[in-house]
Amino acid sequence: MLELLRRNWGISALTALGAGLLALVPLFGSNYVLSLFIVLYANVALATAWAFFSGATRYISLATAAFFGVGIYTLAILHVYVSIPLAVVGAAIVGFLVALVVGLSTLRLRGVYFVVFTFGLTELVHQVLNWWEIKINKTVSRYIFTDVSNVNIYETLLAVTLITIVGSWYVSQIRLGFALRAIGEDETVARHTGVNTTRVKILCFALSASVMALVGAVLALRYPYIDASIAFNNTWSFQVLIAALLGGAGRAWGPAMGAVPLVLLSEYLAGSFPHHFSIALGLCFVVIVYFLPGGITRLIERFLHSLKAARAGMGGHG
């Protein structure tokens, strides 16, 4: 890790500086600014967690909403019995375990079958929970009453987001990340070169799910009321996927580059064109597919590359 940091000292220092500045936002920003940042961080963390697994392995998952919802529900159930920090950590663990069980049974599915399954997973968890709530608890709603301040939620989500991005980058630099990418390139070849593909896939799928559950649990601290349809809202799955692809799912910083403009765009649309959010999301997707297959990061890299090339060329003449 230290060696890695030394090799990338420039970007590491920038990240640390940025994180320090962002941590100071609550000193200056209004509650609205904090709320906006909270939604931003949630989207960035979810998109990064999604890309960590799906970007590298190319197993496209639509189960973000499922794990996100598991996190919300775990918090709603646990916060009555244990302290809030414990309930939040509990949510991450439950998310991890659920993904482990799901992963064991489904990661042998490939391509479109996997996509359809993960989409169905959200609905499955949703309906099972609903059934349980109605039969056992005679209601379908839960209430979350906490006195956690916006500032605490802000700082927690900032930390979760940073850890997710840095963690995702770190893994991409070590053997595990290499194995993940090898699976994405060609799973059979990866297996033949000695990668235990099943173990790698399930571990990373569960890690990504635990971050999603964690984000759900932290956001849920702001909801007084939840029910299954709020917790398992499929829009999250699509929005996160589009954000990650827009930014570029191949780089640790990529999903953030997509999530930030998407959240800001939706903030703008909410006020100016309230009926058009879904259309904008659809248009984004079209743009990605036709013009930006590598996402915004690829665009920036190409730009930087040509800049470097141009400078090198000038240097040659001088």
Added chain:
Amino acid sequence: MDRRTFVKGSAAVVGAATLPRTPAQAQAAPDKIRFGYAITQSGPLGPGADSTTVSNYKLWNKLVNDAGGIMLKKFGKKVPIEMVAYDDQGKPDELLKLTERLIQQDKVDMVLSPYATHMNLAQAPIINKYEYPVIMTTATTNKTYELGPRWPYAFWNIAQPREASQPLSKAIADLKKQGKIKGRVAAIYPSVEYGVENNEAFLEAAKKDGLEVVFNKSYAFGASDLQPLIREVMATNPDAFLAFSYPPDTFMLTEQAQILGFNPQFMYVAIGGVFPQYKDKFGNKVNGILVYGPSDPKAPGMDEYAKAHRDLFKQEYEPGGVNVYAALQLTQQAIETVGEIDRKKIRDVIANTTFKTLWGEIKYVKQLNANPWAVGQWQNGELTVIYPADKAGAKPLLFPKPAWS
């Protein structure tokens, strides 16, 4: 100081120098009163939010401004209103963020209710934190009884599950006492919050009233065929049939009961039964059917309201949305009583006044509407209000429900 306040300030100084000083001139009247709301415009709840809530916000905005605005007696003049609207996409996070945007960035004077129970509940703590009085117009859950007092700035306008279910149970018990009915009840409900809670509230009341519940079952929300369930209900031979249903199932049930020749003497369907489309679809077969959340079309002012609605939107008003308009009316009355935008005082007036509105008299006890219209019935092709039976305008129950003809 920006330029506009500077100009206004200078004008005030000049005015003060040349004219005798009166209290009204001590402070300039605002040039607008701004109302803000964040409501679902995209997603599955969008159309419902439009027809019940947003249409009334737009209509009220127009009618108030046509009349010159809201009277602020502190300044001795009418001030026009303006709306700031956002789309919450049906997500509580968005709603919370946009509510803070309305209050902190846009600095609106008042906030209006979002749409659907969970969104109303999600907004209550935050408007309470900023001390903005809001009348929640689309929340019905047993939890409001405990939650009401928790947030002094939130008011709850419509009939809660107990208020909607108890009169039904009592009506059946009365019919049984008169020997008109055996009191065999079948109740079904979709597996959503609304269905579950209303069913529970009804079972509780039925037990107290000594009714015999011969059938009680839930069905999946969004079910595409309810005929098997209706057949099961028919096999138990009930004389009262209740469905705590949502709009798609309300329509489906009514249609399939006719197909199967199921003719209960007492029949209740919940949400959607008041829609104008319900009458359009079933014509006079709706007669005798009891429905949730009505409004009285004969109430004073309703003719003008219906006409204004038709003129603006080219379609009939939704009776379930009249309570939204009533909430706006009483908000206006409260502001006019206070005479300025002082939200603490406006809140106190709302909490302690009996208001006359399009939706009848409204008085809040512990912030809950003490006597809202809960159950209506179609009679002679017209929606009437039945329960609470002691409320002004209530019609007697039509019994038995005529058989499908």
